[in-house]
Amino acid sequence: MTVTTLFTPRSADEAVDLMRRHGSDLVVLAGGTIMMPMINDGALFPRQVMSLRRAGLDGLHTANDHVEIGATANLARVAEVNALPPLAEAARTVGGPALRTMATIGGNLFAHPPHGDLGAPLLALDAEVQLAGGRVLALEDFYAERASGSRAGTELVTALRVPRPQGQSVYLKCGRRQGNTTSVIAVAVQVMIGSDGTCSDARIALGAAASHPMRARRAEEQLRGRLPDGEICAAAAEEAMAECEPFTDAIASDWYRRKMIGVYVRRALEATLSIHVGQ
Amino acid sequence: MDTTTVTFTLNGTTTALAVSPLTTLRTALRENLHLSATKAGCSQGGCGSCTVLVDGEPTLSCLLPLALIEGQEVTTLEGLSTRGGLHPLQEAFYDRFAAQCGYCTPGMIMAAKALLDRNAQPTREEIREALVGNLCRCTGYLPILEAVEDAARRLSQ
Numbered sequence: 137m138t139v140t141t142l143f144t145p146r147s148a149d150e151a152v153d154l155m156r157r158h159g160s161d162l163v164v165l166a167g168g169t170i171m172m173p174m175i176n177d178g179a180l181f182p183r184q185v186m187s188l189r190r191a192g193l194d195g196l197h198t199a200n201d202h203v204e205i206g207a208t209a210n211l212a213r214v215a216e217v218n219a220l221p222p223l224a225e226a227a228r229t230v231g232g233p234a235l236r237t238m239a240t241i242g243g244n245l246f247a248h249p250p251h252g253d254l255g256a257p258l259l260a261l262d263a264e265v266q267l268a269g270g271r272v273l274a275l276e277d278f279y280a281e282r283a284s285g286s287r288a289g290t291e292l293v294t295a296l297r298v299p300r301p302q303g304q305s306v307y308l309k310c311g312r313r314q315g316n317t318t319s320v321i322a323v324a325v326q327v328m329i330g331s332d333g334t335c336s337d338a339r340i341a342l343g344a345a346a347s348h349p350m351r352a353r354r355a356e357e358q359l360r361g362r363l364p365d366g367e368i369c370a371a372a373a374e375e376a377m378a379e380c381e382p383f384t385d386a387i388a389s390d391w392y393r394r395k396m397i398g399v400y401v402r403r404a405l406e407a408t409l410s411i412h413v414g415q
Numbered sequence: 416m417d418t419t420t421v422t423f424t425l426n427g428t429t430t431a432l433a434v435s436p437l438t439t440l441r442t443a444l445r446e447n448l449h450l451s452a453t454k455a456g457c458s459q460g461g462c463g464s465c466t467v468l469v470d471g472e473p474t475l476s477c478l479l480p481l482a483l484i485e486g487q488e489v490t491t492l493e494g495l496s497t498r499g500g501l502h503p504l505q506e507a508f509y510d511r512f513a514a515q516c517g518y519c520t521p522g523m524i525m526a527a528k529a530l531l532d533r534n535a536q537p538t539r540e541e542i543r544e545a546l547v548g549n550l551c552r553c554t555g556y557l558p559i560l561e562a563v564e565d566a567a568r569r570l571s572q
Contacts, residue, residue, distance in 0.1 A: 140417055142436035142482050169460050172478040175437065178456040185437060189483050212472075232548015234466045234526060315547035375491035 139175075143186040152268045154294050158184050160290075165189075166208050166243035167222050169235060170251070179355040193242070193294055201300055203258065207242025207293045214241050214254070219300050222257040222307035222324045229253060229309050232316050242293045245278065250319045250387055255279070255349025257307050259341035260324035261298050268292035303328035303337070304408040310396045312387065319344040320388040323376075323400040325406045327359065340405075344387075345380035345397050352376040355401060356395040364409050373402035419482045426494025434481050441465045441476035444491060451499060452492035452521045456550075463549030466522040467491045473529040492521040495528065504562070505570040513562035515553035522549050527563045536567055 143162075145151040154160060165171050166189075174180040188208050191296040195206040198219050205214065215227035215236065230236060230253050245265070247340035254366035258275050265278040270293060275282070300406075305326040311317030322343035330336040338359040340352040358372040422431045425448070432447055438571040442542045444467070456464030458477045465477040468490040495502035503508070503522050523546060530537055530545035537545070542563045551559065 138436070139437040142419070142480060144483065168478045168480070169475075172439070172480075173459040176439075176477065178504050185480075185481070187483055230524070231460070232473075233465060233545055234463060234475045235460055237472045237474055238460075238478060315544070343476065 137182045138183055139185055141184050143184065144190050144241045145186065145188070146190055147192055148292060148294050150267050151186060151188060154186050155290070155292060157184075162186055164292075166240040167210060167238040169231075169239040170243060170247055175257075182305060188240075188242075194240075195295070200225045203298045203300065205241050205296045205298065207295055208240045209242075211236040211239045211241065211244070220257075220261060220298055221301070222260060222305045222326070223254060223298065225307040226253045226257045226322070226324070228310070229311075229315075229317070230327070241296060243406065245275075245293060246282075249317050249348065250321075250344035251347070252349060253309065253319055253322055253343055256341040256343035257295065257305075257324040258298065259349055259351055260305060260307075260326040260339045261301055262326075262339060263296050265293055266295040268294050272297070276351055279350075283348055301326055306404045306407045308400050308404045308407070309343075310400055318387050321345050321382070321393050321396045321398070321400060325401070325404045325408050327364075327405070329364075329409075333363050334361055336361075339403050340401060342376065342380055342397060342401075345382050345393060347381070347383070350380070352379055352401065354379050359405070364405070366406070367375060369402050369405040369409070373398045374404060376401040419422075421481050421485050423481075423484050423486065424488040427488060432453035433482065436482060436499060438482075439477055440467065440469075440474075440479045440481050440484060440489065443481045444476065450491055450493050454518055456518070456522075459533055461550075461564050462519075464519050464522040464525060465545075466525045466549065468525060468529055471529070471532060473526050490525070490528075492524055495524070502528075504531070504566040507562040508559075511558050511562040511565055513555065513558040515551075519549055519551045519553075523551070523559055527566065530563070531567055531570060535571055537563075539564065568570045 163185045165187045166205045172377050193206045193208040196209050197204045202267040211227040217224050263275045307324045309322040310320040324341045326339045340355045344350050355372040355376040377398040377408045382390040384390045418433045420433045444453045452515045454464040456462035460475045460478045526549050
C-alpha cells in the first residue's frame with residue numbers, strides 16, 4: 137500500500153483547500169465504492185486520499201418544489217425519497233443494502249458506465265449539480281464538462297437540487313439478474329400531459345447507453361405537442377435507438393444495448409401513458 | 416509512512432489499533448485482530464462476504480478504511496453469540512443446513528441481523544431484498560432464506 141495520508145476534512149471548504157493543494161494527486165472518496173475496489177485491485181496507487189465521510193455534505197431537505205440532496209447522502213437514504221419516485225427506484229436497484237449504506241449520490245455521478253444508475257433518473261428529473269464555490273450546472277452540462285476534461289471534473293460536488301416531478305415518471309432497468317445487477321441499460325422518463333391530452337413536455341434519459349448518462353432529445357421531440365399513442369411511443373423508441381451511442385463490455389454488446397434501449401424506452405413511455413398497445 | 420491510531424468499539428469492547436492510512440476494516444479485523452469470521456471475498460464490494468455492522472448498518476468492510484470509523488461501533492459475527500451460546504440466527508443456520516462451504520455464511524448472517532434488528536417479522540420478499548448483495552456460490556439460497564425466517568420466529572418467542 138502506497139498511500140501515505142488519508143485526509144478527512146470536516147467541511148466542504150477544507151475539502152476544496154485540500155483539492156487545490158494536491159491537485160490530481162489526490163484521490164477523492166465519497167462512499168469509497170468506486171475507488172476502493174480499484175485500490176484493492178492494485179489498479180490505482182494513490183499517495184494521497186481524501187474521504188468526504190466527515191465533511192458534512194450528507195444533508196437531505198425536501199421542499200415544496202424540490203429536494204436538495206447532499207453529495208454524500210447514501211443510496212439507502214436516496215431510496216427512501218418518496219418525492220422523487222424514479223430516483224428512489226433507481227437507488228433501490230443498486231447493489232444490496234450494505235453497498236447502499238456506503239455508495240453516495242455525488243459519487244454516483246463519477247461512476248463509469250454501465251455503473252452510475254442515478255444519472256438517468258436525475259437527468260429525467262432535470263437535476264442541477266451544485267459545486268463548491270457556488271457554481272450551479274444542469275446535470276447534462278456537468279456530464280458534458282467532465283467528458284471534455286474541463287472544470288467540472290475537478291470541482292467538488294456539494295449537492296444535487298432535484299425538482300419534484302409533475303406529471304408521470306418511470307424508471308426501468310434492464311439487468312442480467314433480477315437484483316444486485318449492473319445495468320445492461322436503464323431508461324428514465326418524465327412526461328407531462330396537458331389538459332387537451334397532448335404531451336406538453338417530455339424528458340427521456342438513458343443510462344449505460346453512451347460514455348455518460350444522456351438525454352434522448354430526438355426521442356423527446358416525437359412526443360412534444362402531440363397526442364401520444366402506441367405509434368408515437370414506438371417512433372420515440374426508434375429515435376432513442378438511433379441517437380444512443382452504446383458500448384460493448386462484459387455485461388452486454390453495443391448491439392444488444394441498442395436493441396434494449398428501443399424496448400425499454402417504448403415500455404417506459406407506455407407505462408407513463410398507461411397505454412397497452414396490442415394487449 | 417504514517418500510521419494512524421483508530422479507536423472504535425468492537426463487539427462491545429473499546430479497541431485501539433495503529434494501522435497504515437488506507438488499511439480496510441476487513442484487513443484490520445482479520446490480520447491485525449485475528450477475527451477471521453469476516454471473510455475476504457471479492458474485495459470489490461460485489462459479494463457481501465465481508466459484511467459487518469457499523470453503528471448497526473450493514474457495511475462492506477473490504478471497502479471501508481478503518482481510519483474512517485473512529486468512534487463508531489462495529490459488530491462482527493464474533494459479537495453475536497452471548498455467554499458461549501449461539502445467536503438464534505446462528506442456531507437457525509446450523510439447524511437448517513444453511514451453510515454448504517460456509518464462506519458466505521458470516522456475511523449472510525450479518526446482513527440478516529441488520530434486517531431483523533429493524534424488521535422483526537420480515538416477509539420472504541423482504542429477506543430476499545436484505546440478502547440480495549450477498550452471493551452464495553454454492554447456490555444454497557433456499558435454506559438460507561428458511562433459516563432467516565426460522566431465526567425471526569426464534570427471536571420473537
